[in-house]
Amino acid sequence: MRVVIADDNVLVRAGIAALLREAGLDVAGESGDVDDLLEDVEAHQPDVAIVDIRMPPTHSDEGLRAAQEIRARHPQMGIVILSQHVEAGVAMRALAESPERLGYLLKDRVGDLDEFVATLYRVAAGGSALDAVVVSRLLAARTDDGLEPLAPREREVLQLVAEGLSNRAVAERLGITLGSTEKYVSSIFAKLGLPDTGGEYRRVVAVLRFLHA
């Protein structure tokens, strides 16, 4: 797996790169701004670009714009957007339309190296990743009405599905069998009246739209 990293903070960038190298990934490029990032992308054709959302010059949403640019040029390339804080509104802006091969995570998540690497592989393979904090908030905001019919275990499954995990990953995370995971998922979708469209990213879209409605 080949990645490039863009973060204007040298220490953070170096830290991420070092961790990922230890995990055996090929960190092909490190950059501090959007222009260098786009050059790295062109030069190394990575499987995933890891992009800090706030970068020079305005430190607002440059990372997001860079992600759109990369998406336009290389639709098959995975992109993981990192941020100091995650916001549901930004998640909707970034993911709700097309979360395929896209991730939006708190920067701290890199510390959970195994999970982070798994996320990178999932995104590279066409999946998506939404930070658990955002999903929790969205779920909490819907607790009172729409999610009433769900059992506690089903909510846990829904949380992980919304984060972008595959059924297998959900099963591993919760320590249950793949079969019962699949049962939970179809039960949830039936209860919420959502179409189970099969593809992981598509069901993320469905869940996000449901949560945001």
Next chain:
Amino acid sequence: MNRVTPRNGVWVALWVAAVVAELLALRPVLFDHEGPIVGIDVVFTLAGGSFAAFGLIAWRRRPDSRSGALMTATGFAFFASPLLSQLDGALASTVMILLVDAWIFFFVPLILTLLSRGRLRRTFDRWLVAAYALPLVVLQVTWLLFLDQDDNLLGAFPDADIAHVIDRIQRGLLVGILATTVGVIAVRWWQASAPRRRALLPSLAGALVLGLFTVLLVNDLISGTRSQVLLWITVCSLVTVPAAFLAGLLRSRLARGGLAELFRGLGGSDLQGALAKTMGDPGLVVARWQPDRGTYTDADGRSVALPANGDDRRVALVDADGRRMAALVYDASLDDDPELVEAITMATGVALENEHLQAEAQARLVELRASRERIVAAGDAERRRLERNLHDGAQQRLVAISLQLRLLQNRIGDDPSAAALVTTASDELARSLSELRELARGLHPAVLEHGLGPALDSLASRAPVPTTVSCDVGGTVPEAVELAAFFVASEALANVAKYAGASHAAVSVTRDATSVRIEIADDGIGGADDSLGSGLRGLADRVEALDGRLFVTSPPGAGTTVTAELPCGS
């Protein structure tokens, strides 16, 4: 209180005299006569009372003018012949004949004084009045010398033919002088300015009566008989014209009544118009003094040259607090009532001073609003800077350290106590980062970088009460407006969570040509305090700094709605 002063005594005496004289004059006309009552006699007898009564009122109310006194005198002159005719004896009879036209002696100067501010100011006018002495005194006495009549004490050389000739000359002369008088007044009226014309109307009415009298005389001379129609018209005019005189004399008093109206209208923008209306002088100009330019200007800032004090235009200077404020240029006829001019001048001073203070207050208000906006903006900029410093500094460093700790963890190998220590440190670090994130978020909502819609979505996702967001603003919204809208929503949603007992809340943002409107409504218990909580009070300050409005409607049992209107061009 009701103590009769000597001066009041004189008035009372005059009033009593007028009433008694009128009653005595009416007595033979109404009672002691043979045959039916003659209407024309009754009306003519009332002329004395009419002049005397209106004259006394005018005299009392306008002591500065001779017109009142002249009117009273005219009235008493009218009484002379009807009263004297009731006395027996040749003396009374002779005096009566002498005085029969004496009223003209007072009436003519009366209408002339009405023409020139209560006095006979022109030499020509004085000569004109004096000229009446020739027919009314000189020729009258001469005529009596030749009049062949029993009770004529002056009839030294009775000769009916000479008397007749003298009578003709006398009447002809009188007609000539009367016509001249009427002509003079008509010409002066014709030449006068518009406000002056209005002031001269009573005088013109007087001239009309005089003219009718002249026509009556001419008709007498030509036809030898008296036209009853003309007589009726003349006598009726004579009886009613004192009312017109009084109205004219009190006109300025009425204008003064308009002062109240003026003061009411002083706040308006058109001071000159208001003054012109009150003074009845459309040509009135308020020339504002510009100390820095050393000139007078009109309301539009054009230079105004003050006319020299001449016959038709007058200038009154308006000062307030010893400062020159303006000059009033007005029609000379208004000098008829110096008190009115003085009052108007003072009113103008007050109005201009007020205008000045208002402009100053307005300027201060604008400055205050601007400075409030600057203070809020400076505070926002500072908080934003702090947030960015936190984000780029401490937060990044802590993230870097957490990553390094993770690297360290990989290298510790199988020392469980060291691994536990690193894990503890990592957890502490994660908590610190989380707290820092909240702190940074409280300082400045960086999520606004993504627009108001996503920012409100994020806010809603954090709200304990399920909250829907609809944000339709299109285009760009000024940052200060976005910030204010965001903070209003944030505080309002916090209040919903704390007090409303709501099951649902809705944030809606709309925009029209001039403003962005944000509304946060819940379905809770309502009944929120109108005075706004301290949090909303601070927000009201922020909203008002943008010249916006914040209000809360919270009927008990029907939820609470917080609305902010924030001006913003499209």
